Amino acid sequence: MKVWVDDQRCRGHGMCLTLCPEVFSLTDDGYAVAVDSEVPADLESATHEAIQCCPEQAISEK
Ligand code: SF4
Numbered sequence: 001m002k003v004w005v006d007d008q009r010c011r012g013h014g015m016c017l018t019l020c021p022e023v024f025s026l027t028d029d030g031y032a033v034a035v036d037s038e039v040p041a042d043l044e045s046a047t048h049e050a051i052q053c054c055p056e057q058a059i060s061e062k
Contacts, residue, residue: 001048002036002037002039003023003047003059003060005024006030006059009056009057010031011031011055011056013055013056015050015054020049022035023046023050032059034059035047039061
């Protein structure tokens, strides 16, 4: 799977980083970005949890 963060929706709460810091990071502007590459299989569960827990529903699967 691959994921992306909609920067129009993200409000920088940081929930995704807490749940899966290997996939998500914060930019200098305080918004989240996801790794461009394929999410490793062992991180898919945590990534799905981040998708479901994002308060702004800003994370989608590509
Ligand atoms: S949890 Fe959602 S709103 Fe919060 S930083 Fe991550 S993508 Fe942005």
